[in-house]
Every structure is written in structure tokens, then in C-alpha cells.
Amino acid sequence: xxTVTQSQPEMSVQEAExxxxxxxxxxxxxxxYLFWYKQPPSRQMILVIRQEAYKQQNATENRFSVNFQKxxxxxxxxxxxxxxGDAAMYFCAYREGNKLVFGAGTILRVKS
Amino acid sequence: GAVVSQHPSWxxxxxxxxxxxxxRSLDFQATTMFWYRQFPKQxxxxxATSNEGSKATYEQGVEKDKFLINxxxxxxxxxxxxxxxxxxxSFYICSAQSGPTNTGELFFGEGSRLxxx
Numbered sequence: 675x676x677t678v679t680q681s682q683p684e685m686s687v688q689e690a691e692x693x694x695x696x697x698x699x700x701x702x703x704x705x706x707y708l709f710w711y712k713q714p715p716s717r718q719m720i721l722v723i724r725q726e727a728y729k730q731q732n733a734t735e736n737r738f739s740v741n742f743q744k745x746x747x748x749x750x751x752x753x754x755x756x757x758x759g760d761a762a763m764y765f766c767a768y769r770e771g772n773k774l775v776f777g778a779g780t781i782l783r784v785k786s
Numbered sequence: 787g788a789v790v791s792q793h794p795s796w797x798x799x800x801x802x803x804x805x806x807x808x809x810r811s812l813d814f815q816a817t818t819m820f821w822y823r824q825f826p827k828q829x830x831x832x833x834a835t836s837n838e839g840s841k842a843t844y845e846q847g848v849e850k851d852k853f854l855i856n857x858x859x860x861x862x863x864x865x866x867x868x869x870x871x872x873x874x875x876s877f878y879i880c881s882a883q884s885g886p887t888n889t890g891e892l893f894f895g896e897g898s899r900l901x902x903x
Contacts, residue, residue: 717877719830719894765829772818772883774892776829 676701678768680777687756688785694741695751695780697766704728707769708742710751713779714762722764725749758784788814790882792895799870800903807865807898809880815860816882820892821853824877836863870902 677700687693699708710722725733725742732740737757741750753760761784766777789812799805809819817838822830834855835843842855852874854866863882867874879897 717824717879717897717899719879719881721891763827769892772820772835773832774820774881775832778829779827781827 676768676770676775678766678775678777680766680780682780683778684781684783686783686785687753687760689756689758691756692752692754693756693782695753695764695766695782697749697751697777699747699749699766699768699777701747701768701770703770708740708749709767709769709774710738710740710749711765711767711776712760712762713765714759719765723751753782756784758786760784788812788882788884788891788893790816790880790893790895792878792880792898794898795896796899796901798901798903801871802869805867805870805900807867807878807880807900809863809865809882809895811861811882811884811893814882814884816863816884817860818883819857819863820881820883821855821863821865822879822881824879824897826877830879833865867900870900872902875900875902 679698706727708725712720712722723735723738737754739752763779765779768775791810793808819836821833824830833848836855836857838857844850857863880895881892
């Protein structure tokens, strides 16, 4: 079974600074999708960024970017210029076929 | 983006009663919907995959007689927690797939908080 590991239960970042959230996964497949989701206190899951495994270029979405290392099965999320609204639980997720497998999550706290 | 709506957003019920949670895709047709369960400060655990017009596929360890899933139309899936007990109290989240299998994007509902007294 595929597994997704987020080794950082909690992270803190100063407003306007940069933070990186780690994620590793395990799979024997070569074609799959990876995602980062944000879950604020409202509990609504919000897609932050997605990466297709066959694409070598790292995905970016404004202040959010990923460092996708396929051989190492690593998929970290970098948040630049952190804002108070970035405070949330962040989940890394792996998708093969229809099934989405989530990591345990990382709570991100943003200090003003 | 596409919208998925869950109802109710929160519900309190007595032990032994049944509770139905609805998941609707408001502006697209979803042949596949997913139901997740989330305990406080924990991850989302997939409970079942709901396919329109066919029986749901349950994950290992999920009681299909306890958590009844119906996907009668392309825009509606329901999760019924039967004979609810306090240990069923949790946050239940649905997601719906827009587009083709394997590549379609998933959209999440707002979640439903169930408290069983």
C-alpha cells in the first residue's frame, strides 16, 4: 500500500519569512500525482498545489512551490513571504488512480 | 472552481439513532465521490469510494452495514451512519471527482461534524 509520511507535526514561521514542509512517499508506480492541501480552522480542504510525477519541472503557485525529487520520493512544500492566513494544517497527498492517500499533516503556525 | 456542498454541516444525535449526511456536486457531474473520516488533529482516512449507480467500495476495516453509502445520481451521494454510538462522533468529509478517472480533479465538501450523545 502507498504511504505518505510527514515527519513534522508542527512548524512555526515568522510572518514574511519562508518555511518548508517535508513530505516523503512510498510507491512502486512511475505515474502518479502529488498534492498539498491546506485545511484552515474552518476544516474546508483547499488545494494548494499539485505535481504530476511525469513532469520534471517543479510546480509553483504564487508564493507556493514544491521541490519534487522523484528518485528520492520526496515532495516538499515551500511557502514564501508567509502570511497570517497561511496558518493551517497542511496535508501532503498521493494519488494513484482514484484513491487519494494523505499524510498525517503538519500544523503551520505563523507568528506576527 | 467546482463546488461540493455537504449537509448538514453539524449534527447532534442520540445514541442508537441514524444520521444521514448528503454530499452534492453543485456545478458538475461526479461519477465518483469519496467519503473520509477525520478525528481531531488527525489525517483524513478514506472510508469508501462511491460510484454512481453501483455499490460503494469500502476500505478495509470500515463496516459497510454501519456506514451506508448511496450514490443515486451524478450529483448526490449520501452517507448514513446507522445506529450511531459515541465512538462514531467525528468529522466526515466528502470529495467529488470532476473529469475523467485517474486525472480528474477532486473537490472537497465543507465537512460534517457528527456528535453522538
